[in-house]
Amino acid sequence: MAKTFFVTGTDTEVGKTFVTRALMRAARQAGKKVLGYKPVASGCDWVEGELKNSDALGLQAESSIPLPYAMHNPYAFAPAIAPHIAAREASELISIARIGEGLARLKETAADWIFVEGAGGWRLPLDERHFLSDWVKKEHLPVILVVGARLGCINHALLTLEAIRHDGLVVAGWVLNRVDPQMSHYQDNANTLKQLISAPLLGEIPWLEEGGAEAVDSFVDLSPLLK
Template identity: 80%
Template sequence: MAKTFFVTGTDTEVGKTFVTRALMRAAKEAGKQVLGYKPVASGCELIDGSLKNEDALTLQAESSIKLPYAMHNPFAFAPAIAPHIAAEQAGEVIALPRIAEGLTRLRETTADWIFAEGAGGWRLPLGQGHFLSDWVKKEHLPVILVVGARLGCINHALLSLEAIRHDGLVVAGWVLNRVDAHMSHYEENAATLKQLISAPFLGEMPRLTEDEAETAEGFIDLAPLLK
């Protein structure tokens, strides 16, 4: 059965997809067949008659095995708002069993590793009192935290790690992503994070242009995940 990692972030817009793609590429370089999974996505466009999300399309394109879009992203909503609100507006329920079923189907393929990317931060509400983290807990998935380097990130990172561990999950590693190119005292903040975070450090992603990001390689160290 494919080993599955859940990729979460310290907040929304911290580069989870950018980092997940980098993780997938590094895994392929290590000889793994990989798949990307985006259980819930809002901010989707109508493409070929169905709603599709840019981030989920990125994960689909980076996957080693060609599968239908819906297998990568079972819940897709048009408005770029919190998914539980988008689902309510669409008259849908984001059901945890359907998310679990989607992962099971991916695990039935020949993939070695699956990277499941969350939406927003760790405690993402899905509606009806449920959170996406409830599913991660039920699956006992090791978690990779993407820390978006900007003002306040140390607090956000430590609180996220505390919540993940409080939920009884293993933090498989963390990645620092420089989302704010003009962050004051970036190096000092990065050093503080590396000192305070007691989890494997998987890499540091620099601030890249969109074109540079398309070909970005060599920033991820998968060694801790290969153990």
Template identity: 70%
Template sequence: MVNTFFVTGTDTDVGKTLVTEALMQAVRDSGLYVAGYKPVASGCEMINGQLKNSDALILQEASSNDLDYQDHNPYAFAPAIAPHIAAAQAGVTISLDKLSEGLVAQKDNEAEWIFVEGAGGWRLPISEHEYLSDWVKKEQLPVILVVGMRLGCINHALLTLEAIERDGLTVAGWVINQVYPNMSHYQENVNTLKQRISAPLLGEIPWLEGKPTDSVDQYIDIDLLFKDYC
């Protein structure tokens, strides 16, 4: 059995990649085979003749397998704009089936745990009529929510959780990420979220600007996931 999770956020730039990498590190440190998957990415640059995304490259590096870049990120777009707009500009249709094929490629390479990182927030358009969340529903993936601690995060977190649960999906856990060093009333906001979110709190990552992230898994309690999914 392959344990697969979808990592979403309360918004863009809330630390989804940092948290996904931390989760992967924690699983790998437990001796398990882990893979990272970034189905859709915009804001890519040309590297050796191929569009590549910095976040997807981090997930590729953190993976136990040695798959090619495109297996970790099948849809890569140059402009740092909403993927459905970037896709339209490129004349590309983002296919849910192709996203699933990429996930199968990870599973076929002996991954025991897979972490799929979303883009933006939960309700991300990928075409005129579809959202990335439609694919998560299709795959029936449990969801991990990254809450970027900043003004408005309580509302964003609770509304996102409501949307995930309304879509019939399980919230496997959530992670606090301190995206600013001096958020006003940080602890009071954290306490409010803890009181209102029933899903397991998998970790709280402090402000890390200028600090190495190669041991960020120390802030993740991976045993909480192991308890429910092993």
């Protein structure tokens, strides 16, 4: 049975896909067969008659086992808006059961590890009553938190960690990703986060110029996940 991790972020646009791909790449280099799963995605384009999301395509590209796109991303919506609103506009319901069935199919493959990437932050609504975090709780998935290093990230990180633990889930680790190269007092903020977060630091990713992302897995340490 594949070991599965859920990757969430302190907010949208904090580099969840970037970090998830780095984790997948590092896992492959450690000899693991990996798969990426993006249960819900908005902001999709029509490609060969099918709505596809660039983030989900990235996870598919990093996966060790060739599978149809829909197995990586069961819910794809065209507008780049909150998925529950996009689903309502498409007259579609996002089903927790269907998301779980998709993960179960991935677990039936030869994958050793599966990285599930969320959308937005921890409390992403699926409809008026359910959150994606409800599904993560149902699956009892260990969580990896991506902290986007920018003004306000300490508050966002601590509140997100509090919510994850309140839901009874294990925080397997966290990654600090510098998304704002102009952030004032970056190192002071990074040091504060390291002191306050009682979970393994899996990596600290600096601001990378275009082209530098190819070596991003070199900033990731998977050893805490191997235990």
